[in-house]
Amino acid sequence: MMAWTTRHQRYFLRQITRATLLYTEMVTSGALVHGDPERLLDHHPAEQPLALQLGGSDAAELAFSARLAEAYGFAEVDLNVGCPSDRVRSGQFGACLMARPGLVAECVDAMREACSLPVTVKTRIGIDDMDSYTALERFVNTVSDAGCKTFIIHARKAWLQGLSPKENRNIPPLDYARVHRLKREHPELEIIINGGIQDLDECEAHLCAVDGVMLGRAAYKNPYLLAEADRRFFDARKPGPSRDEVVHALLPYVDSEVSLGTPLKHITRHILGLFQGQAGARQWRRHISEHAHKPGAGSEVLQDAHALVLRARELQRCQAA
Numbered sequence: 001m002m003a004w005t006t007r008h009q010r011y012f013l014r015q016i017t018r019a020t021l022l023y024t025e026m027v028t029s030g031a032l033v034h035g036d037p038e039r040l041l042d043h044h045p046a047e048q049p050l051a052l053q054l055g056g057s058d059a060a061e062l063a064f065s066a067r068l069a070e071a072y073g074f075a076e077v078d079l080n081v082g083c084p085s086d087r088v089r090s091g092q093f094g095a096c097l098m099a100r101p102g103l104v105a106e107c108v109d110a111m112r113e114a115c116s117l118p119v120t121v122k123t124r125i126g127i128d129d130m131d132s133y134t135a136l137e138r139f140v141n142t143v144s145d146a147g148c149k150t151f152i153i154h155a156r157k158a159w160l161q162g163l164s165p166k167e168n169r170n171i172p173p174l175d176y177a178r179v180h181r182l183k184r185e186h187p188e189l190e191i192i193i194n195g196g197i198q199d200l201d202e203c204e205a206h207l208c209a210v211d212g213v214m215l216g217r218a219a220y221k222n223p224y225l226l227a228e229a230d231r232r233f234f235d236a237r238k239p240g241p242s243r244d245e246v247v248h249a250l251l252p253y254v255d256s257e258v259s260l261g262t263p264l265k266h267i268t269r270h271i272l273g274l275f276q277g278q279a280g281a282r283q284w285r286r287h288i289s290e291h292a293h294k295p296g297a298g299s300e301v302l303q304d305a306h307a308l309v310l311r312a313r314e315l316q317r318c319q320a321a
Helices: 007-014 029-034 037-041 059-071 086-090 095-099 101-114 133-144 176-185 200-206 217-221 223-233 243-259 264-268 281-291 300-320
Strands: 022-028 050-055 076-081 119-124 150-154 190-194 212-214
Touching: 007 022, 007 223, 007 243, 007 264, 022 029, 029 037, 029 059, 037 059, 050 059, 059 076, 059 101, 076 095, 076 101, 095 101, 095 119, 101 119, 101 133, 133 150, 133 176, 150 176, 176 190, 200 212, 200 223, 217 223, 243 264, 243 300, 264 300, 281 300
Parallel strands: 022 050, 050 076, 076 119, 119 150, 150 190, 190 212
Antiparallel strands: none
């Protein structure tokens, strides 16, 4: 989800769901040690609860990063051991670390010593020829012995040679049963499943077998599917906001960010799917895409795009009548 789950996208999602746990893009520990933590970790208080996802394999750097995570108010710190990209692999972190469970355990131990936040690990069910339940269980046992009790598991293995990151998202077959078995045989662990899950009905089905569900691209492309998540899974009493309410709630944020110099397109590229499947969705996407990049563009672009949605909705009602 690099370049997708930015602070603007997370603020947008918070107008739809208040209770779900959101995650940052993966931030490398090296970038935090040698770069600008303020820029990399800055987030709006409204984004909480928010987990910082880290990439790295140096225990000292990850401990330093975990301390920063706590200082910056994150609710959780997650070590990514699932990303299969070439850039991540060349840095000796991401999915290739599944082959080095002892090193992952060392990193987790250092992170837990450095902060009081929950430390979690996101991983795959396997990599390359290390693709069996036994290998997955061995990895999880080693890392859990270091104190990690929560694993977010993408139910596909990763091919580190021969497949691109995009291909690794859909070519290796999903094996939900392996993740379900892990939870069944290790009830003491919190197991969260990820990969290919498209809607809240599928989430509910998985929750019969695991402790949680992570949504990625499905929630990005159709963000409004999260509107009922709070009431359905977190006992919220109020229904989720309407799409129209989400647009209105976003306008002050847009005005504020644009006044600080944020180009509108950096915000609006994340909201194109808000009206997916609704009358006016195409007009919404087209108007924003054609106008958000223009110099001086501000919240009026959203308001005008929303007006097109309202017009299309009214036309649909008239035709139905």
